[in-house]
Amino acid sequence: MSEYPVDLEAIKRHFRQDHFAATSGVEILELKQGYARTSLTIEERHLNSVDILQGGAIFTLADLAFAMACNSGGRVAVAINTSLSFLRATRSGTLVAEATEVSRSRRISTCTVHVTDEQGTLVALFQGTAYIKDEPFPPQEAQS
Amino acid sequence: MSEYPVDLEAIKRHFRQDHFAATSGVEILELKQGYARTSLTIEERHLNSVDILQGGAIFTLADLAFAMACNSGGRVAVAINTSLSFLRATRSGTLVAEATEVSRSRRISTCTVHVTDEQGTLVALFQGTAYIKDEPFPPQEAQS
């Protein structure tokens, strides 16, 4: 398994092309090796039927940070399992998701993501497991 | 803990007001007590940066079915924990999420959701736990 050079700027550019995250309003704040931060400013379209931030919006926010953190090693990492705990209902303001790769073996990357509100209160806790392929990330065609 | 009458049509109408699910293109197919089905027809906006259905879109699809199933008892049920396994990458077509309440105690509802493609292949497996409150669902103000 050869190692590939890691180009964090190319990885960040690549994730800006995530259609669902972008149209959902998730923004990329930061990317370092094994670490990423994203944010979401809550609008009416993110709420559920009782006017609380919908679970899918929180998931999308956390999942993008997770995807960036586990792909920041320069090889394709594919999500296989995620766990998400909802700790506190939220209605407005900007949330930040902070993903940290807590373990990385040859084939498996495990990340935790903390989602906090503007007061720094933890509103959701996410854990993600990804399978690491023998392919460079970003994919070659996407870099040109 | 008094029981409330269950009005499945009112519950269905209520979930049609879920902003994030609706703007994400998730549709409600069916609701019975302890059971719900939703669907999502994949468009370009649902893809991620490598043109595969984004995890957040799958979560939103499964989560709405889960929310409907655990609220179908006529009392407010709030999601506290979810687990989502991605089994197969998908790029097009219509996915269906089928939620079944596998256990319901006084306070806790547990549901499993199977997400399948048009061939009936399982593409994602979701498990959700909700906390049941002493409040009628849909909330009174929403019914008027």
Added chain:
Amino acid sequence: MSEYPVDLEAIKRHFRQDHFAATSGVEILELKQGYARTSLTIEERHLNSVDILQGGAIFTLADLAFAMACNSGGRVAVAINTSLSFLRATRSGTLVAEATEVSRSRRISTCTVHVTDEQGTLVALFQGTAYIKDEPFPPQEAQS
């Protein structure tokens, strides 16, 4: 990736050598390809400090069924992630865990395990994800 012949009897014999499961009282009932059943008869040593079946005993019961189901393909499968929901407190009797491999790709096996009591009531729900290696199971040295 070459395929290996599957010897279900050898796989069952191999899992009888699981020290922790055996000393915990977990018994093997059945093994088919992609399917396994185990049982546990509750004794005082399996209870927790409030005389309810301890979570670790339920996990051990479900995990052995999971391990057998995902290794029943004849290649080594290593658990990477598990989720366990406790649905009902149990104090006595015999529990049965039934594991089904719901999805198997080249590298990932996903199983669900239902744990039921003597009345057939679901008392716990388990989901497991395993990574599949390019090695035969049981390992060669263990077969001799």
Added chain:
Amino acid sequence: MSEYPVDLEAIKRHFRQDHFAATSGVEILELKQGYARTSLTIEERHLNSVDILQGGAIFTLADLAFAMACNSGGRVAVAINTSLSFLRATRSGTLVAEATEVSRSRRISTCTVHVTDEQGTLVALFQGTAYIKDEPFPPQEAQS
């Protein structure tokens, strides 16, 4: 919901009566409000059929720390959902599980547990959700 006085020593004594954890060799190291540590020294009886620490033994170690942390508030907390990721195979030595209550609402306690080996390497990551009852912990009869 009245609050109950918290007696950490009584809580610790109570958890020493957890039959399954005790007979499995799990030891209690420390208990503070919202925080607990347990340990397990690996013996042959804790191994699985390929001589690696069995998943059920790791779960039992982590689960006791989780149970202590979420019950340390002086009210009965019952586990409803757990997630466990296996990060690294272990064969010998002493493992330590460190549980932290990351969120506590009126009804729900959420804890993360880090399991590390003697080198401080993370070998497993556990997340637990508990439902908090209106009852003092330890239960009254157990204190006498």
